[in-house]
Amino acid sequence: AQKVTQAQTxxxxxxxxxxxxxxxxxxxxxxxxxxxxxxxxxGELVFLIRRNSFDEQNEISGRYSxxxxxxxxxxxxxxxxxxxxxxxxxxxxLRISGNQFYFGTGTSLxxxx
Amino acid sequence: xxxxxxxxxxxxxxxxxxxxxACHQTWNHNNMxxxxxxxxxxxxxxxxxxxxxxxxxxxxxDGYSVSRSNTEDLPLTLESAASSQTSVYFxxxxxxxxxxxxxxxxxxVT
Numbered sequence: 001a002q003k004v005t006q007a008q009t010x011x012x013x014x015x016x017x018x019x020x021x022x023x024x025x026x027x028x029x030x031x032x033x034x035x036x037x038x039x040x041x042x043g044e045l046v047f048l049i050r051r052n053s054f055d056e057q058n059e060i061s062g063r064y065s066x067x068x069x070x071x072x073x074x075x076x077x078x079x080x081x082x083x084x085x086x087x088x089x090x091x092x093x094l095r096i097s098g099n100q101f102y103f104g105t106g107t108s109l110x111x112x113x
Numbered sequence: 114x115x116x117x118x119x120x121x122x123x124x125x126x127x128x129x130x131x132x133x134x135a136c137h138q139t140w141n142h143n144n145m146x147x148x149x150x151x152x153x154x155x156x157x158x159x160x161x162x163x164x165x166x167x168x169x170x171x172x173x174x175d176g177y178s179v180s181r182s183n184t185e186d187l188p189l190t191l192e193s194a195a196s197s198q199t200s201v202y203f204x205x206x207x208x209x210x211x212x213x214x215x216x217x218x219x220x221x222v223t
Contacts, residue, residue, distance in 0.1 A: 006155075033210065035211075037214075043201070043216070043217050044214065044216055044217070045203065045214040047211060047212075047213075050210060050211060091155060091156065099144045099161075099163070099207060099209060100146075100158065100161065100171075101146070101156075101158070101205075101212055103148075103155040103156040103157075104155055105153060105154060105155040106155050
């Protein structure tokens with residue numbers, strides 16, 4: 001069975017602090033994709049990143065970085081120098097064969113000015 | 114630009130009524146999905162379709178149905194609305210590498 005766990009329900013940080021959002025996944029498939037989505041207060045779901053199971057390179061995009069470790073089945077997301085605009089709910093998701101997505105329960109991030 | 118739209122954006126209905134939520138995409142994707150979002154549960158898959166005339170049940174399909182008569186549309190029907198179906202509903206379409214989400218429909222069943 002597939003499962004995505006985001007153990008952190010809510011996180012609050014002060015602006016300019018770094019914050020890491022954890023994501024742990026379970027699957028027996030050897031080919032899969034991992035995703036992060038952002039849901040700002042306006043409610044839409046915004047795609048942030050996709051990573052396939054054969055690519056364990058970490059990725060950095062501006063203040064965002066992602067650490068994919070197959071050995072621990074984790075795909076963690078770090079925001080450096082957080083800003084108020086980063087306040088949102090962040091979802092980690094897993095896609096296996098068949099195009100079905102499995103979402104975690106989300107982490108609500110509040111950045112305090 | 115290609116897009117995915119949902120209507121209505123907000124709906125209030127009474128228990129027992131039939132409700133249909135519309136989803137329309139212009140991405141020309143074969144794959145379409147319906148999710149519901151509830152606090153503490155994230156997004157849960159209701160139904161999905163891999164093409165015209167194809168429909169499949171997801172994790173929380175009881176009380177819901179879909180039909181796919183063309184590539185662009187996947188309407189979601191609540192046969193007899195229940196208070197437990199008060200939620201935010203997201204439609205998505207996708208290729209093998211990504212899902213594109215609609216803006217969501219907030220449904221309240223009173």
